[in-house]
């Protein structure tokens with residue numbers, strides 16, 4: 001069961017990790033960018049943040065899952081370090097961009113605060129995980145990285161919650177407001193229970 005859930009997580013991470021590629025193939029006005037007001041689209045800083053966010057967010061999601069599972073890690077410690085450094089650098093770039101973009105989120109203050117909180121938690125969990133491994137605290141590093149990837153995985157859960165809520169409520173505006181919180185709060189709760197269970201095993 002645990003393995004099946006992990007495989008499902010990996011499949012979603014790989015698919016949504018590649019999702020930003022649609023910005024290469026689809027005309028921008030037909031993507032999410034079409035929903036942004038002209039003054040945001042003319043803001044060069046916002047545009048730079050947007051592309052930095054989706055490229056490096058995609059990379060962190062695409063590679064992050066590989067870090068979990070002790071078999072691979074113990075066998076290929078050097079690869080774990082390389083992926084780890086790439087993941088952390090990608091999260092730093094994508095999270096800082098997302099905090100800035102959060103100020104311009106569709107839907108106003110409720111979605112803005114949801115995305116900005118997520119961005120800050122993503123950044124701090126990831127940095128705290130780096131600090132812990134530098135101190136040699138492997139268990140704390142692992143726990144914090146589970147929280148970090150739970151945040152990264154919000155990119156997947158957002159794209160599952162949003163159509164579900166839109167179908168159930170027929171209210172796209174309020175669905176978006178709810179999803180700015182629903183995409184990450186339950187993920188962190190799951191991360192908490194995974195860490196708690198691992199503590200019992202350790």
Ligand code: HEM
Pocket residue numbers: 016017019020031032033053054057058059060061098099101102103104105106107115116118119122151152153154155
């Ligand atoms: C985990 C922390 C994350 C935060 C706080 C965050 C925040 C945001 C924000 C604020 C927006 C703009 C929303 C708006 O203006 O209404 C956005 C859009 C977007 N984000 Fe993220 N994001 C996160 C993770 C990711 C990841 C890991 C990916 C990787 C695939 C990603 C890909 C995208 C894409 C592609 C868009 C454009 C919307 C779309 O095409 O559906 N995000 N994000």
